[in-house]
Amino acid sequence: MKQSRFWPWLIFALGSLYFLLPLIATFQFSLSIRRDTLSWDAYLNVFQAPAFQQTFSYSLVVGFAAVVVGVLIVVPAAYFVRLRAPQLRPVIEFVTLLPLIIPPIILVFGYIRMYNSSSLIPLTNSTIGTDVLLTLAYVALAMPYMYRAVDTGLRTIDVQTLTEAANILGANTATILLRIILPNITVAVLSGAFLTLAIVVGEFTIASLLNRPAFGVYMQNVGANRAYEPAALAVISFVITWAAMGMIQLLARFAPRTAARS
Amino acid sequence: MRWGDYIGVAPFLVFAILFLIVPTAFLMASAFVDREGGFTLDNIANLNTPQILSSFWISIRVSVASAAIGALVGLIFALAVIRGRLPQAVRSTVLTFSGVASQFAGIPLAFAFIATLGRLGLITWLFKTYLDLDIYRAGFNLLSFWGLTITYCYFQIPLMILIIAPAIDGLKKEWSEAAATLGATPVQFWRYVGLPVLWPNLLGTLSLLFANAFGAIATAYALTGSSLNIVPILLYAQIRGDVLNDPGLGAALALGMVVIAALANVVYLVIRTRAERWLK
Numbered sequence: 338m339k340q341s342r343f344w345p346w347l348i349f350a351l352g353s354l355y356f357l358l359p360l361i362a363t364f365q366f367s368l369s370i371r372r373d374t375l376s377w378d379a380y381l382n383v384f385q386a387p388a389f390q391q392t393f394s395y396s397l398v399v400g401f402a403a404v405v406v407g408v409l410i411v412v413p414a415a416y417f418v419r420l421r422a423p424q425l426r427p428v429i430e431f432v433t434l435l436p437l438i439i440p441p442i443i444l445v446f447g448y449i450r451m452y453n454s455s456s457l458i459p460l461t462n463s464t465i466g467t468d469v470l471l472t473l474a475y476v477a478l479a480m481p482y483m484y485r486a487v488d489t490g491l492r493t494i495d496v497q498t499l500t501e502a503a504n505i506l507g508a509n510t511a512t513i514l515l516r517i518i519l520p521n522i523t524v525a526v527l528s529g530a531f532l533t534l535a536i537v538v539g540e541f542t543i544a545s546l547l548n549r550p551a552f553g554v555y556m557q558n559v560g561a562n563r564a565y566e567p568a569a570l571a572v573i574s575f576v577i578t579w580a581a582m583g584m585i586q587l588l589a590r591f592a593p594r595t596a597a598r599s
Numbered sequence: 600m601r602w603g604d605y606i607g608v609a610p611f612l613v614f615a616i617l618f619l620i621v622p623t624a625f626l627m628a629s630a631f632v633d634r635e636g637g638f639t640l641d642n643i644a645n646l647n648t649p650q651i652l653s654s655f656w657i658s659i660r661v662s663v664a665s666a667a668i669g670a671l672v673g674l675i676f677a678l679a680v681i682r683g684r685l686p687q688a689v690r691s692t693v694l695t696f697s698g699v700a701s702q703f704a705g706i707p708l709a710f711a712f713i714a715t716l717g718r719l720g721l722i723t724w725l726f727k728t729y730l731d732l733d734i735y736r737a738g739f740n741l742l743s744f745w746g747l748t749i750t751y752c753y754f755q756i757p758l759m760i761l762i763i764a765p766a767i768d769g770l771k772k773e774w775s776e777a778a779a780t781l782g783a784t785p786v787q788f789w790r791y792v793g794l795p796v797l798w799p800n801l802l803g804t805l806s807l808l809f810a811n812a813f814g815a816i817a818t819a820y821a822l823t824g825s826s827l828n829i830v831p832i833l834l835y836a837q838i839r840g841d842v843l844n845d846p847g848l849g850a851a852l853a854l855g856m857v858v859i860a861a862l863a864n865v866v867y868l869v870i871r872t873r874a875e876r877w878l879k
Contacts, residue, residue, distance in 0.1 A: 345683025349693075352676045352756075356700060359711045359753065362721030366714035410611045417607035425608060432615045437807075438864045439623050440814025442831050443853050446838055447622030450629065450850075473618045480619075510607070535702050541817035546838055553817065556706040560821050567710040574707035575699075582699045 360575065367568035379569040383559075392555035396544075399468065399551065400537040403475035404530040407483045410476065412526070415487045416518055419496055433484040436477050445474060445543040467547050474543045479533035486532065490525020491518075528585045535581035539574050627857065630850035642847035646855060650828065655855065658813060658830040661744060665751035666808035670801060672752070673759025680760075681767045694764060697757035704754045709821035712750045716741045742823045750822065751812050758811065759804055766800040803870035806863040813860050830856055 368375040370382075383389050418426050436444070448470055452460040460466035499521065503513045519526070544551030556574075560567040633639040646652070679685070680693050715722055718735060726732045740746055770793060778788040816831035823832075834856065837849040 342684060345679040345685050348676060348679035348683075349685060349689065352672075352679075355756075356696065356753070358722065359715040362715035363711040365721060366719075410614050413607035414611035417605075422605065422608060429608070429611065432611075432619065434864075434868075435615070435619050438810065438857075438861055439619070440810075440816075440831065440856060440860060442814065442816055442834055442838075443623060443626065443857055444619070446834070446849070446853055447626040448618075449838065451622045451625050473614070476614070477619055514607075532702075539705050539707060541706050541820070542835070546835070553706055556710075557817075557821055560706065560710060561824070568714045571707040571710035571714070575703055575711075578703050579699050582695065582702065585698075586695060 360572075363568045363571050363575075367565060367572050370565040379565040380573075383566050383569050383573070388555055388558075392550050392552045393538075395550055396538045396540075396552035397534075399472050399475060399549075400534045402472045403479060403537055404533050406472060407476045407479055407529070407533060408487075408526055411480070411483050411487050411529075412519065412522075413514060415484060415491055416496065416514060419488075419491050420500060429484075433481050436480050441474075441478060441540075441542045442546070444477060445546045448474060449546065461547070467549060471544060471547050471549050471551075474547075475533070475537045475540065478540070478543070479529070479536055482532045482536070483529040486525050486529030487522060490522035490528075493525075494518075494521045524588045524591055527588050531581040531584045531588075535578050538577065623857070626850055627854050630847065630854040632850075633847060639847070642845075642851035643854070645845070645848050646851050651833065651852065654828045654830045654833045655859075657744065657828060659859070661747050661751065661829065662809045662812040664744075664748045665755050665812045666805050668748065669752050669755025669808050670759050670805045673756040674763055674797075674801065676756065677760045677763050677767055681764060682770075693760065697760040700757040701754050701761055704815065705817035706821045708750060708753060709818045712741060712746075712753070712822065716746065716749070742827060747819055747822065747827065747829075750818060751815070755808050755812065758808060762804045762807070763797070763800060766797055770796060799870045803867045806867040806870075810860045810863040810867075813863070814856070 367379050368377065370376060370379045414429060418429050449461065452458055452466075452470060454462045460470045496518070499517050500513055503517050508517070539553045539556065540551065541553035541557055545554045545557070556567070556570050559570060630642050631638055631640065633641060676693075680690050712720075714720055716734075716739075717723065720741075723734055726734050741750075774792055775785075775788050778792055783791070814831065816835055819827055819829055820832055820835065830852065834849065834852050837852060
């Protein structure tokens, strides 16, 4: 049956228009800070602002911390569920879906109520405590993606055989996790890490309500006070998101495979 | 089953209890507590004000509209790209781009749409210059229901494409060939085979998209400040202490949001388990 390709191409063209026009418009707008001429001045203004450098590096640090904590929590859980406690799988999977059900604004509202200065664990009392709380909130936010990535990674390697082999050679569980499992799922973990960073670096709601100087809060501030710099920030954010997602695609090519014998 | 087996899962469970479940449950519970610490339904009853009701109504409408449009457009787009025999490169580009665009939400998305459809935006300018049409005078406003819906579609459509693509791949080529052999037209194939198989997935994704839009705040906040009265923005202002100034009411507002978001997701989870039968 001969099928016309006219309609698919037309739909593709229209869709591309919707998705590319805002990007083109934003880019064009970001270059128009000077009258009648294109310039990179908006970008220069952004990059040279101390607040940009401070908030961006702050968000990166919190993002990395969230990745580390996330990996430490998720990898052992996914490993044990896969190998020894499969009956816990429904519970764990439900929990990893919770952050998709609970909107971030509810999560942070709950934190503020529960960890405020008059509670048992007054995390919001100190700067460092609030930073910890923000990090943990980001761990929660990225949990569905991190767990999915790690679980997919574990599926592609033969966890059972690797564990037994390591056991015979005298390795304990910590050694197995750290020196056998983790190196074998590096690619999956890194995918989860980049996705976490893509989600977390521009995050606004939680950081703003916890009063932390994060990149998202800074962007909102610039948006309220400037005209062209926000467009430059949008382009920069898009490039960052694209880079993070591009890394995931790139990494996927290096994934090791030692799938279980069937 | 040894206790040692639980140790690896313990950090995860402790984290989930302390930083997901208990804070949310605590917040939900405080919706039923009055200032003196006793049980009350007053907070819930206090939701019944014109401002709060209309904020829920606008939120639900924006979420439904952006979810429905996102799902429909995303489905058509995914079908065209995957089953329209477009080159493989187009398909992988679209999927990669969808991955990026579905995460491109929040503050920067608002900026992008201000530069596109704002009063000084490129499209606004193009219409004015070449078609002599001032879309703002014609009644369009980016800071309105439709403005917000169009903006939300920028992450809803890609999300739909990402979720529905595996389901469309699951429509086996043999099915359409078998249908064609039996004399079915393409319309009949989609009416009796294609859509019924995709249907649970579609409905499920719809509820996921709904919840996605319903909880979103950053885009709307950067777009409209606090001028657009949607639930998350009202709650944001409430947490900030700007308005209402009633802790119980804030919790009740949060409870309302969670109930609506959870309902949508329960629909999704139930339907997804039914849908997976066909995707093996």
